[in-house]
Amino acid sequence: MFRLLTYYLGMLLGAAAAFSLLGIMQYDVVDLLASAGFLVAVAWLSNYVFSRLWKVPTNIESSIITGLILSLIITPDKPDQQLFFLAFAAIFAIGSKYLLAIRGKHVFNPAAFGVAMTALVLGRSASWWVAGNLALLTFVLAGGILIVRKTHRTDLVLSYIVATLLASIAYKLSDPAAVWSTLQTTVLHTSLLFFAFVMITEPLTTPPRRLQRIAYGAIVGVLSAPWVHIGSFYFTPELALLAGNIFSYGVSPTFKSLLRFSGARKLAADTYEFVFEGPVPHFTPGQYAEFTIGTDRADNRGNRRYFTLASSPTEHDIKLGIKFYADSSTFKSLLARFTRGDHLLAGSIAGDFVLPRDERKKLVFVAGGIGITPFRSIIKYLIDTHQRRDIILFYSNKTEAEIAYRDIFDEAQRLGIGLRVIYTLTGEQVPTSWNGERGYVDEAMIRRFVPDFADRYYYVSGPHAMVESFSRVLSAMGVSRVRMHKDFFPGFV
Numbered sequence: 001m002f003r004l005l006t007y008y009l010g011m012l013l014g015a016a017a018a019f020s021l022l023g024i025m026q027y028d029v030v031d032l033l034a035s036a037g038f039l040v041a042v043a044w045l046s047n048y049v050f051s052r053l054w055k056v057p058t059n060i061e062s063s064i065i066t067g068l069i070l071s072l073i074i075t076p077d078k079p080d081q082q083l084f085f086l087a088f089a090a091i092f093a094i095g096s097k098y099l100l101a102i103r104g105k106h107v108f109n110p111a112a113f114g115v116a117m118t119a120l121v122l123g124r125s126a127s128w129w130v131a132g133n134l135a136l137l138t139f140v141l142a143g144g145i146l147i148v149r150k151t152h153r154t155d156l157v158l159s160y161i162v163a164t165l166l167a168s169i170a171y172k173l174s175d176p177a178a179v180w181s182t183l184q185t186t187v188l189h190t191s192l193l194f195f196a197f198v199m200i201t202e203p204l205t206t207p208p209r210r211l212q213r214i215a216y217g218a219i220v221g222v223l224s225a226p227w228v229h230i231g232s233f234y235f236t237p238e239l240a241l242l243a244g245n246i247f248s249y250g251v252s253p254t255f256k257s258l259l260r261f262s263g264a265r266k267l268a269a270d271t272y273e274f275v276f277e278g279p280v281p282h283f284t285p286g287q288y289a290e291f292t293i294g295t296d297r298a299d300n301r302g303n304r305r306y307f308t309l310a311s312s313p314t315e316h317d318i319k320l321g322i323k324f325y326a327d328s329s330t331f332k333s334l335l336a337r338f339t340r341g342d343h344l345l346a347g348s349i350a351g352d353f354v355l356p357r358d359e360r361k362k363l364v365f366v367a368g369g370i371g372i373t374p375f376r377s378i379i380k381y382l383i384d385t386h387q388r389r390d391i392i393l394f395y396s397n398k399t400e401a402e403i404a405y406r407d408i409f410d411e412a413q414r415l416g417i418g419l420r421v422i423y424t425l426t427g428e429q430v431p432t433s434w435n436g437e438r439g440y441v442d443e444a445m446i447r448r449f450v451p452d453f454a455d456r457y458y459y460v461s462g463p464h465a466m467v468e469s470f471s472r473v474l475s476a477m478g479v480s481r482v483r484m485h486k487d488f489f490p491g492f493v
Contacts, residue, residue: 057294144197163221368462
């Protein structure tokens, strides 16, 4: 997600520069690019200094993103006439991630906090010039839709946009003729779309669960509507977002800490389990977290990744099941060289891929490859808490050597907690000694092992193509999408 957002913001800046050069926009292209370069440089340097003082791994790309956002919302005047203003905004934006962090987790959106402080201290605020500019609207919209699709944050974005529009209309109901012009103004000439695609979707200050995200979007949307006010006080977009951040922090797990590497073991072919010691966060089995390795030489995939927690909340360490490929990222290459005592920064627990509260619901789990990790967390939790659930697990791999966590699933079946496991291999050459199933999990296999398939709820985890393909199989079988739960986290982006 971070690399995609960097490209998106860079595209907007480049388009603005091109339009300015052609005279379509009123800004001086040199001033625009010089301001952007200065903001990115100050943000990067501030992030470097703060990370060294706090002695934590940092993500370089996040500081670049913050600098680019600031360059798109602060009017690009002559840099030499506003150097202090620009530096103040960038330093306070980055500093908020360290100075205003509680238990290691920052509370406020950095760019929003930076411009809010300039308004409070210097009396100069952001103009949000990129948002209300019609020349850039196509770029804002096209790139924004791509980001929302990739990050699966449609619920958040829609709740924010709908709440903003409804709140805007509500203040004009006394003049019905003004409703349409109000909608046009809100969509075309305010920060609505840029704010929805870039600001409110910032993952580290967004609630972890779906209903919480919808409420968060609605709160910020109502407060940021152009005509909404409390007495004589009107919320600016950044103040509305900061207010929403407080709500988000209140409903989110407050966890961010350095974890110490304690060891690794081979789970299956090219798959290893990495174990870390440290404060175990409060999480629900099936959720994921963000992990950062400190390095200045990350590849284009960055030094920040998301992994499902393979461990159960009943265990006293953090376990990650990770698959390695021939072209593994810098992150995985560094992780593979970890020795005991090395550190990893962890935080941002999130995800809705969790067990239903109703223990009577009958479930089907479908896993492909390393997509088994959330099910390991869930099954281990059921074992340790002595819970019984009616679950059928289909676990698909190309070869038998790729099956991971078989010991946990076999133990669960022996203990009689209600789990039945069907292993299936999809490789071209399955050995004759194999006693499990052969082929992909399809309609025929589901009907054979799950005669009551229409009454069950389905949890699907694995490569994106596999998840989408199996979802189509279920739809063809008449299974409602309400009964389907597809694992997703930003690491898939």
